[in-house]
Amino acid sequence: MDIDWAALGEVFGISLVATVGLVGVFTLGILGSSSPAGGGGATTLARTGAYACFALCAAAVAFGIYLIAA
Amino acid sequence: MEHITLLIGIVIVTALVFDFTNGFHDTANAMATTISTGALRPKTAVAMSAVLNLIGAFVSVEVAKTISSGLIDEDSGIKPEVIFAALVGAIVWNMLTWLAGLPSSSSHALMGGLLGATAASVGFGAVNGDVVVMKVLIPALAAPLVAGVAAMFATRLSYAMTRNADEARTAKGYRAGQITSAALVSLAHGTNDAQKTMGVITLALISGGALGADADPPMWVVVAAGTAIALGTYLGGWRIIRTMGKGITDIQPPQGFAAQTSAAATILASSHIGFSLSTTHVCSGAVMGSGLGRKGGVVRWSTAGRMAVGWGLTIPAAALVAALAAVVAEQGDWGVTVVAVLALAVCGGIWLASRREPVDHTNVNDVPGATPVPGAPTADAPQGVVTAALRSVAPPPPAGARRSGEDAATTAAPAGDASDDDAGTAPAGTAPDGAAEGTIPRQATGGSGPAGLSGTGAPGAGARGADARPAASSLS
Known part of the structure; x- marks a missing residue:
């Protein structure tokens, strides 16, 4: 009986990093795209950063679809 | 030849029925949290999941060559009767767990069915015990842990980051993100599980001589398997959705997003690395983890415990049913007929029992437009016992x-x-x-x-x- 601990560890590590990373980046995107003061829009910088975050998430989704289809 | 064709036909139909139960059994994995956080209306959610399952059946051409993942010795060839008995065992267990509202792995049910049918037909020698541990027990323990820990940290992080933010705005964003994650889970499910059925059907066709060895599944098999799983998904296993979405913990949008993202990441990572984890176990673990991650979040461990018991029982129970079915089915045509009729009767009985306490899209998440409940179901004593027990x-x-x-x-x-x-x-x-x-x-x-x-x-x-x-x- 040989249990593939390496593969299990890899799955664990990648899942943890990917999940926490994506949730963090997406949350940054949400925070950046919503203005804290209400009323006026977010600053241009924050908005640009938010779009970058969302783009990163979209890239991750595209990679996920690629993994499914491959 | 005539009788082989008929038997193969029965196996194909049974495989599609299993695919269908797989669909409605696993809707919860992708959509339970999406429905319970209100990211999507219940009907919209299952419709989207169904479409993605259908697409998923077509996006990948790599069909599982071994339906049992090496659990049993397939080299000597699996008889159609054994496949049939295995499918019956898996279907019956899927129906029972659905009635009980327990999310349980459809793959495990199929594995258990194959184990039981093979052991009854060929003997225990054809079962690879160490592969069972490697492919079933370890993943079953690891999956909820991996996904749960990831979801827990992700939930903590998102709550920490949005401490000072406007909750309404962030909730909107998280709901949108959650839909995307759930879509990925649905797509992956269609790819993996529809292909399992395609593999079963292809194997049956090969064993009946209708296809050459190592043939790819014909197009009609792909279409049929994809359609069956999509229809099952659209039907929606509302009982299981309710358990997953509401029974384990109360899920808020950030938790739903974290759980669903963790599930998608874990499923994709595991299937890509080749340490395959059950989607059901991953998603249940992710939901529990998200419950643990929120301050004040309550995980109902009694529900989680029932689920764990269900997971533990899946393989032996499906194996037992399949073993009995295999013994009877091997008696010849009448045996196959008896098993088919009994299986239909059991499924019909379970369905009738479910109508006594229906759970559908109206009470899974309270959307108007109740489907009419058929009047008083026939009150057979055995069904009453089953319902009460469940x-x-x-x-x-x-x-x-x-x-x-x-x-x-x-x-x-x-x-x-x-x-x-x-x-x-x-x-x-x-x-x-x-x-x-x-x-x-x-x-x-x-x-x-x-x-x-x-x-x-x-x-x-x-x-x-x-x-x-x-x-x-x-x-x-």
Whole structure:
């Protein structure tokens, strides 16, 4: 009986990093795209950063679809 | 030749039925949290999941060459009767767990069925014991842990980051993100599980001589398998969705997003690395983890425990049914017929039993437009026993807790302007439901739910309902 601990560890590590990373980046995107003061829009910088975050998430989704289809 | 063709035909139909049960059994994996956070309406959610399952069946051409993942010795060739018996075992277990509202792995049910049918037909020598441990036991223990830990940290992180943010705005974003994650899970499910059925059908065709060895599945097999799983998904395993979405923990949008993202990441990572984990175990673990990650989040360990028991029973139970089916089916044509008729009767009985306490899109998340409940179901004694037994196994606590939470919410905010929010439409959804079942089981479970949860769940739900109101009305 040989249990593939390496593969299990890899799955664990990648899942943890990917999940926490994506949730963090997406949350940054949400925070950046919503203005804290209400009323006026977010600053241009924050908005640009938010779009970058969302783009990163979209890239991750595209990679996920690629993994499914491959 | 004639009789082989008929048998192969029966195997194909049975495989498609299994695919169908797989579909409605696993809708919850992708869509339970999406439905319970209100990211999508129940019907929309299952429709989207169905379409993605169908697409998933077509996107990848790599069909599982071994249907049992090496659990049993396939080299000597699996007889169609054994495949048939295995499928019957898996279907019966899927139906039973659905009736009980337990999310359990359809892959494990199929594996268990194959193990049992093979052991009964060929003997235990054909079962690779160490592969069972490697492919079944370890992943079953690891999957919820991996996904749960990831979801827990992700939930913590998102709550820490949005501490000072406007909850309504972030909730909107998280719901959108959650839909995307759920879509990925659905797509992956269609690819993996529809292909399992394609593999079974292809194997049956090969064993009957209709296809050459190592042939790819014909197009009609791909279409049939994809359609069966999509139809099953669209039907929606509402009982299981309720357990996953409401029974384990109360899920808020950040938790739903974290759980679903963790599930998608874990499933993709595991299938890519080749340490395959059960989607059901991953998603259940992710939901539990997200419950642990939120301050004040309550994981109902009794529900989780019932699920764990269900997981543990999946392989032996499906194996037992399949073994009995294999013994009978191997007697010849009449044996196959008897097994088929019995399987149909059992599934019909389970379905009838489910109508006594229906869970559908109306009471899974309280959307108006109740489907008519067929009048008094035939009250066969055995069904009553089964229902009673299952009710004691799986009372759905969330219904009571949620209902009281919504009552609090609607009285606290009687404006009811948020007509597209589930709490606003609760009375419409629950009224027909209550009228239809006034005298039957729900009262029992609804009564025990709040009583059992009054210490923790009900106040939490009430508070959640109350503070969810401003968020919802500002959204709509």
